């Protein structure tokens with residue numbers, strides 16, 4: 001993965017439409033193989049059930065809802081905006 005030198009990849013996100021917000025075995029392997037830093041964050045959202053979850057580090061530790069930081073909340077807000085944009089562009 002090639003990125004601008006001033007940018008830092010801090011994580012990844014994907015959706016589980018109507019499956020629930022959890023990390024599958026494949027998700028855990030992806031996190032372990034590519035997002036193994038202590039700060040690496042995985043985010044999964046289920047837009048149908050209106051669920052989401054954050055996972056941290058190589059071992060995919062699930063961040064309890066009451067421990068989600070303002071940074072994670074900002075990520076959530078951006079992901080939701082991007083998904084809303086994508087959904088509206090698909091509707092055109």
Ligand SMILES: [Zn+2]
Nearest residue numbers: 016023024027
């Ligand atoms: Zn998944």
